[in-house]
Amino acid sequence: AQSVTQPDIHITVSEGASLELRCNYSYGATPYLFWYVQSPGQGLQLLLKYFSGDTLVQGIKGFEAEFKRSQSSFNLRKPSVHWSDAAEYFCAVASTGANNLFFGTGTRLTVIP
């Protein structure tokens, strides 16, 4: 069975600091991996996705993520966090593209001035 673990429930960073949100998955085959951001009152927005190819994926809003098969990880990074990045971040895995998404429990990001 597939599963997604986001070990950090809540992370606080200073504006301008770098950010890394961890995601580990369990899946038997090559997974489709996603990072979504959820802001209050708004739907989940896709930040980036990995299906195949280059293991370093660039996304929107300056985010990137790296797929490491040996570590079963897909960590999200941003070199310099902005106050507007404060939100809930979800990692998700799927077996076939956009179907059957399985979400992690999320990491809440707080950005302090």
Next chain:
Amino acid sequence: GAVVSQHPSRVICKSGTSVKIECRSLDFQATTMFWYRQFPKKSLMLMATSNEGSKATYEQGVEKDKFLINHASLTLSTLTVTSAHPEDSSFYICSAARYNEQFFGPGTRLTVL
């Protein structure tokens, strides 16, 4: 493009009544839509997959008689919570599939008194 709306955004109802939540893809056609439930500080849990013109596929443990799903057109899926009880109070989120991505609605907060 690829905007998904949900209506209502917030609903309060009395125990025993039924509530209908609409999910619309505004600028694309979606043969497949998904319904999720999100508990506080928890992940999104897939409830069912809705395919236009056919019966929905429910995840294990989801009562199909309580959560009625109809996908009558390529732009509209509805979730009806029948005989709602306080334990049905939650945040319900829909998504619509387009190519290899799901686009999410903003969610509906259901409170059952």
